[in-house]
Amino acid sequence: MQKIGVFVCWCGSNIAGTVDVEAVAEAMKTVPGVVFSTHYQYMCSAAGQKLIADAIHEHHLDGIVVASCSPRMHENTFRKTAEAAGLNPYMVEIANIREQCSWIHKDKEEGTAKAIVLAKAAVAKLLHNKPLTAGTSAVTKRCLVIGGGIAGIQTALDVADAGYEVDIVEQRPTIGGRMAQLDKTFPTLDCSACILTPKMVEAAQNEKINIISYAKVEKVDGFVGNFRATIRKKARCVDETKCTGCSLYMNKCPSKKGKDEFNMEMNNRPAIYIPFAQAIPNVAVIDPEQCVKLKTGKCGLCQKVCTAGAIDYTQQDELMEREYGAIVVATGFKPIDPSPLNEYGYAENADVITSLELERLMNAAGPTKGTLLRPSDLKHPHEIVFIQCVGSRCDENTKRGKPYCSKICCMYTAKHAMLIRDKYPDTKVHVFYIDVRTPGKNFDEFYRRAVEQYGVDYIKGMVGKVAREGDKLMVRGSDLISNQQVEIAADLVVLATAIEPDPSARSIGTMLTASMDTNDFFTEAHAKLRPVESPTAGIFLSGVAQGPKDVPETVAQASAAAAKVIGLLAKDHLVTNPCVAGSDELLCNGCSQCEKVCPYGAITYVDKEVRGPGVREVRRVAQVNPAVCQGCGACTVTCPSGAMDLKGFTNQQIMAEVDAICL
Amino acid sequence: MQEIMNRMKARAIALLADGTVSRVMGWEKGEGEYDWSPALFENAEEMEAFVYGDYAGANLSKYCLKLGKLEGKTLVILKPCDTLSFKQLIHEHRLEREKFYIIGAGCTGMKDEKGALLKCNACKSKEFAIYDEIIDSEESRKPTGVMDRMAGVADLEQMTAQERYDFWQGELSRCIRCNACRNVCPACTCIKCVFDNPASGVQSKAPVTSFEENMFHIIRAYHVAGRCTDCGECSRVCPQNIPLHLLNRKLIKDMNELYGEYQAGEGDEERTPLTSYTKEDAEPGIVHERGRA
Numbered sequence: 001m002q003k004i005g006v007f008v009c010w011c012g013s014n015i016a017g018t019v020d021v022e023a024v025a026e027a028m029k030t031v032p033g034v035v036f037s038t039h040y041q042y043m044c045s046a047a048g049q050k051l052i053a054d055a056i057h058e059h060h061l062d063g064i065v066v067a068s069c070s071p072r073m074h075e076n077t078f079r080k081t082a083e084a085a086g087l088n089p090y091m092v093e094i095a096n097i098r099e100q101c102s103w104i105h106k107d108k109e110e111g112t113a114k115a116i117v118l119a120k121a122a123v124a125k126l127l128h129n130k131p132l133t134a135g136t137s138a139v140t141k142r143c144l145v146i147g148g149g150i151a152g153i154q155t156a157l158d159v160a161d162a163g164y165e166v167d168i169v170e171q172r173p174t175i176g177g178r179m180a181q182l183d184k185t186f187p188t189l190d191c192s193a194c195i196l197t198p199k200m201v202e203a204a205q206n207e208k209i210n211i212i213s214y215a216k217v218e219k220v221d222g223f224v225g226n227f228r229a230t231i232r233k234k235a236r237c238v239d240e241t242k243c244t245g246c247s248l249y250m251n252k253c254p255s256k257k258g259k260d261e262f263n264m265e266m267n268n269r270p271a272i273y274i275p276f277a278q279a280i281p282n283v284a285v286i287d288p289e290q291c292v293k294l295k296t297g298k299c300g301l302c303q304k305v306c307t308a309g310a311i312d313y314t315q316q317d318e319l320m321e322r323e324y325g326a327i328v329v330a331t332g333f334k335p336i337d338p339s340p341l342n343e344y345g346y347a348e349n350a351d352v353i354t355s356l357e358l359e360r361l362m363n364a365a366g367p368t369k370g371t372l373l374r375p376s377d378l379k380h381p382h383e384i385v386f387i388q389c390v391g392s393r394c395d396e397n398t399k400r401g402k403p404y405c406s407k408i409c410c411m412y413t414a415k416h417a418m419l420i421r422d423k424y425p426d427t428k429v430h431v432f433y434i435d436v437r438t439p440g441k442n443f444d445e446f447y448r449r450a451v452e453q454y455g456v457d458y459i460k461g462m463v464g465k466v467a468r469e470g471d472k473l474m475v476r477g478s479d480l481i482s483n484q485q486v487e488i489a490a491d492l493v494v495l496a497t498a499i500e501p502d503p504s505a506r507s508i509g510t511m512l513t514a515s516m517d518t519n520d521f522f523t524e525a526h527a528k529l530r531p532v533e534s535p536t537a538g539i540f541l542s543g544v545a546q547g548p549k550d551v552p553e554t555v556a557q558a559s560a561a562a563a564k565v566i567g568l569l570a571k572d573h574l575v576t577n578p579c580v581a582g583s584d585e586l587l588c589n590g591c592s593q594c595e596k597v598c599p600y601g602a603i604t605y606v607d608k609e610v611r612g613p614g615v616r617e618v619r620r621v622a623q624v625n626p627a628v629c630q631g632c633g634a635c636t637v638t639c640p641s642g643a644m645d646l647k648g649f650t651n652q653q654i655m656a657e658v659d660a661i662c663l
Numbered sequence: 664m665q666e667i668m669n670r671m672k673a674r675a676i677a678l679l680a681d682g683t684v685s686r687v688m689g690w691e692k693g694e695g696e697y698d699w700s701p702a703l704f705e706n707a708e709e710m711e712a713f714v715y716g717d718y719a720g721a722n723l724s725k726y727c728l729k730l731g732k733l734e735g736k737t738l739v740i741l742k743p744c745d746t747l748s749f750k751q752l753i754h755e756h757r758l759e760r761e762k763f764y765i766i767g768a769g770c771t772g773m774k775d776e777k778g779a780l781l782k783c784n785a786c787k788s789k790e791f792a793i794y795d796e797i798i799d800s801e802e803s804r805k806p807t808g809v810m811d812r813m814a815g816v817a818d819l820e821q822m823t824a825q826e827r828y829d830f831w832q833g834e835l836s837r838c839i840r841c842n843a844c845r846n847v848c849p850a851c852t853c854i855k856c857v858f859d860n861p862a863s864g865v866q867s868k869a870p871v872t873s874f875e876e877n878m879f880h881i882i883r884a885y886h887v888a889g890r891c892t893d894c895g896e897c898s899r900v901c902p903q904n905i906p907l908h909l910l911n912r913k914l915i916k917d918m919n920e921l922y923g924e925y926q927a928g929e930g931d932e933e934r935t936p937l938t939s940y941t942k943e944d945a946e947p948g949i950v951h952e953r954g955r956a
Contacts, residue, residue: 014892157898442686585856585859586855587853587854587855588854589755589757589852589854590755590756590757591755591757591852592755592933593755593935593938594757596933596934596938596939597938597939599940605756638937638938640853640857640886640887641853641854641855641856641857641860642857642860642862642863651863652862
């Protein structure tokens with residue numbers, strides 16, 4: 001018989017408030033196998049852990065049950081305690097009497113009874129535990145960064161700085177992302193390009209960084225330390241090694257109908273183009289949808305003018321396989337399309353624009369060369385209305401937008417208002433807002449400057465209707481402070497549209513088995529304590545992919561993710577989880593059902609000579625790769641013969657727990 | 664059917680003679696008029712006893728498990744519904760296709776002493792899911808047995824939980840655990856059944872009530888769920904006449920409703936609805952809601 005010790009934690013009043021911990025400890029003394037049982041205020045504290053270690057030595061315990069909080073919280077803590085005291089760390093079981101008991105019950109008597117049952121179940125399981133030994137796996141010392149915006153660039157630079165190779169995979173023809181489209185950045189009003197493009201150049205020049213642009217990740221296999229990714233590099237029809245970025249072709253290309261994505265499709269571009277002057281790589285790309293040569297076979301003008309001989313219409317997509325130790329998701333965002341919110345009339349009126357469109361209109365490299373002209377008649381607008389929270393902070397049930405705050409809109413709207421008032425003092429600027437949210441260093445000061453110094457008219461209230469009347473846009477809304485309906489005849493209306501994850505995020509999340517929330521933002525492993533890691537080991541989060549963020553926050557998170565990546569890549573070996581599945585070859589039917597349910601591709605089948613009592617024949621049997629298995633247990637419940645079992649959570653252990661609760 | 668049998672017999676003898684196959688899995692007459700039994704024939708002489716006709720109800724697919732391990736090819740005669748069981752076993756890698764020569768046998772519906780077999784009252788198909796050649800007749804291609812396959816299940820679903828419990832308690836209490844259902848079932852092919860495995864822990868537990876003993880059937884139904892072709896052999900062979908097929912059909916009906924129409928053994932997809940995941944799958948909440956009804 002094993003000697004088991006039970007340690008009941010009060011968790012201050014978290015458990016002791018609704019569970020009579022003393023009674024639990026007392027009751028456990030009578031359970032077969034238990035030779036020692038006690039309780040303590042904070043079992044996870046140094047004193048609590050010492051109490052456990054002392055009891056292990058004194059009573060020669062073979063295993064311990066800690067009745068405390070969720071194993072997600074402190075299972076590792078107590079495994080380490082046990083290991084330090086000479087026990088196998090997998091001879092530790094946690095009875096969760098906090099999240100699954102004290103926190104959800106009010107009646108102390110019932111809570112106590114349930115805590116006893118949960119502790120008994122843990123003892124029943126522990127009686128079947130076997131010591132397990134963790135294995136190790138090697139680490140590929142290269143990092144994949146998905147997305148080449150400021151988040152991806154910053155992570156890549158920091159990881160490369162520590163001496164590790166980094167591949168940035170960017171779906172667009174250039175890195176730079178959303179930040180490259182911005183004119184100025186708050187709260188200091190630096191020119192966005194002036195602070196971003198040097199970083200882009202730095203990334204391009206860093207010999208540890210490999211930029212794979214106009215490409216997407218198609219498939220990811222493997223596990224932490226040992227990922228294998230298939231990357232599709234789309235055909236640019238331009239040889240990257242030859243193109244000098246000269247732009248001579250620009251005026252030759254007869255196709256002029258391509259929409260300039262960089263300028264939010266407010267102007268056209270040729271079929272062959274470089275997204276913007278500072279693009280990295282500074283290499284042209286041919287839009288196959290617009291290119292006359294690719295569509296009809298007749299043209300080839302760009303090839304004729306290209307002195308470098310870089311144009312290759314026959315270029316095909318290229319598939320490359322690369323191995324990585326860590327993957328950083330930096331897929332960024334896009335503004336929502338406000339067309340369905342028809343009260344703002346975005347679809348009908350050219351002069352109702354989004355904030356990102358305004359950025360381009362105010363940028364020197366934009367469609368109006370930086371002069372603020374309204375799109376419909378290219379006249380200077382004299383009265384501008386900004387509307388905040390368009391599609392943000394919506395009641396989820398109305399399905400009219402996002403339930404969350406997009407976080408950056410208050411600040412960039414203050415920026416826009418201020419810049420316009422500064423450059424065009426004859427322009428009246430109104431801002432409709434629900435709240436103005438400015439929690440950031442120097443943020444509130446910035447907003448107050450817009451109001452106090454630049455005289456921007458902030459109106460608390462939302463807009464009910466934007467309608468065209470003549471060459472004016474009539475904006476009707478409510479002013480909640482004066483409790484009046486207001487109507488403003490505006491020349492231009494700017495919508496601070498909500499931001500949402502880039503559309504590629506969902507498929508990347510599925511590919512990586514990285515969990516996402518209902519809005520398709522990536523979920524962090526712990527909202528407070530592990531904010532830059534995905535719950536899936538080896539996957540890290542950078543930038544808006546995880547939730548709305550401004551530039552300084554994005555850069556901070558990008559560097560934090562890099563620190564985590566460096567911490568992983570610095571290791572030569574990783575300890576693997578020994579709680580993995582294994583197949584009893586004598587029982588295995590070879591039916592392949594487990595292989596089909598395994599979400600990690602950890603199971604393969606081999607023809608193998610099976611030997612056992614009265615058996616010696618070649619059979620098709622399942623084999624589990626313990627380095628790939630995540631211990632989810634899907635195979636064990638699928639296996640009809642019970643050949644598949646999960647170490648640490650064997651069928652026998654689970655049945656023993658059920659029996660302890662039910663019998 | 665006599666004509667089909669004669670052609671089949673001649674063909675089988677020819678295939679034995681030219682060495683294509685080493686043996687023939689078919690049927691022979693038993694002691695009574697109705698109890699034709701599966702039988703193995705190894706030469707033309709033995710083939711004299713071969714029969715095919717209205718009482719060849721037994722599904723020969725499961726016999727193939729052992730036959731597939733023998734030297735040479737086996738000729739196996741499969742009726743349309745039997746081919747589903749056979750193909751499902753191929754999907755599960757339990758049979759090797761090249762070890763068998765399959766004659767698809769035209770079928771006009773099978774009988775026993777009480778009349779048409781249960782499975783034939785609601786005939787699933789006249790199509791052969793897998794075969795090397797077909798021996799049939801115009802007659803055998805006509806549809807037979809057009810009863811609603813799920814009618815019995817629908818009746819059970821109409822009952823209250825208590826009525827249903829009483830119904831099954833009544834039925835299953837007759838079980839003598841002869842294991843005939845398990846032995847005949849082409850989906851029950853485990854090398855070692857969990858009920859025979861002392862390590863699984865189910866054997867060593869004394870039942871709390873006599874009914875618990877009969878949970879065997881419910882567990883069995885779950886183990887074959889998604890793989891059961893609804894061949895009806897379990898009910899056919901039950902000496903106690905327990906309508907075991909109703910358990911399987913209930914699970915098939917639920918799966919069809921939750922994950923879309925599916926027939927095990929049909930098509931080339933090895934994944935069953937229960938071993939695949941799609942975004943369109945019913946959410947657990949829906950399953951839970953239905954469970955309460």
